[in-house]
Amino acid sequence: MNSVREVLRLDRVGKRYPMGDTIVDALVDASFTLNEGEAVAILGPSGSGKSTLMHLLGFLDSPTSGEVIFEGRPVAALTERQRARIRAEKIGFVFQAFNLLPRLSVRANVALPLAYNSAPPADAEARVDRALELVGMTHRAHHKPGELSGGQRQRVAIARALVNEPRILLADEPTGNLDTKTAAAILDLFQELNRLGRTIIVVTHSPEIAARFKRQIHVLDGRVTEGSA
Ligand SMILES: Nc1ncnc2c1ncn2[C@@H]1O[C@H](COP(=O)(O)OP(=O)(O)OP(=O)(O)O)[C@@H](O)[C@H]1O
Ligand SMILES: [Mg+2]
Structure with missing residues (x-):
């Protein structure tokens, strides 16, 4: 039988931050x-809650109410170890702030997720080469992040997210600092990965980019709605 498989589900999820006397x-x-296999764009103005939502989807943060359910299992019921394992093996994350390790070379940064695998792949070196090539960063493999431009750092962060060939790719404004041509190439790559069956969730400010995705989720003042771009 060819049934639709649920990957992630949010059930009345809330995230509340205490901020001095007030709450956000x-x-x-x-x-x-x-x-x-879904391809989803997440849209919304600055401060609307998009990164908060992405962190919860990648269980990098816990909700203050409601439940995040991964492949039918409530994430809250998993141990930190189980969460880390799923994150390492099944989820690729492109952070808005890149989060590259400054002391490591570009190559070592991209290779990092492979080290968290329970069994490191035999073709680790080739995978790193492939990921660097995909984002056009082979020529800077031995540089440190501090020696790169913003767009180049972003491309390295994308290579790192792809190196494990994750089932799920969560990308928070992955093309925000890139020129139109590079951004288009990265999006083509995401769409190719989606055609190969990967689940892709991308935050973007751009309605043009969002329109390239089959599904759009809007976030406004912390509230989520579905709709076309
Ligand atoms: N650690 C935190 N402590 C307190 N408030 C926070 C924290 N992180 C985010 N917020 C607040 O939560 C709201 C949503 O933030 P979030 O980062 O999710 O927005 P965003 O939609 O990703 O914005 P942008 O497009 O600028 O990246 C904002 O009002 C922000 O100030
Ligand atoms: Mg954000």
């Missing part, structure tokens, strides 16, 4: 399901 409701009552 960064996410309010968010409920939706992501199925295997």
Whole structure:
């Protein structure tokens, strides 16, 4: 049987930050399901809660209310070790702030996720080469992040997210600092990965980019709605 497989589900998820005397409701009552093979764009103004949502989807953060469910299992019920394992093996994350390690070379940064695998792949070196080539960063493999431009750092962060060939790719404004041509190439790459069955969730400010995805989720003042770009 060819049934739709649920990858991630949010059930009335909220994220509340205490800020001195006040509180910030960064996410309010968010409920939706992501199925295997979906390509989703997340849209919304600055401060609306997009990164908060992405962190919860990658279980880098816990909700203050509601539940995040990964492949049918509530994430809250997993141990930190189990969470780390799933994150390492199944999820690729492109952070808005890149999060590259400054002391490591570009090559070592891209190779990092492979080290978290329970069994490091035999073709690790080739995978790093391939990922660097995909984003056009082979010529800077031995540089440190501090020696790169913003767009180049972003491309290295994308290579790192892809090196494990994750089932799920979460990318927070992955092309925000890139020129139109490089951004288009990265998006073509994401769409190719999606055609190969990967689940892809991308935050973008651009309605043109969002329109290239089959599904759009809008975030406004912490509230999530579905709709076309
Ligand atoms: N650690 C935190 N502590 C307190 N408030 C936070 C924290 N992180 C985010 N917020 C607040 O939560 C809200 C949502 O932030 P978030 O980073 O999710 O926005 P965003 O949609 O990703 O914005 P941008 O497009 O600028 O990246 C904002 O009002 C922000 O100030
Ligand atoms: Mg953000």
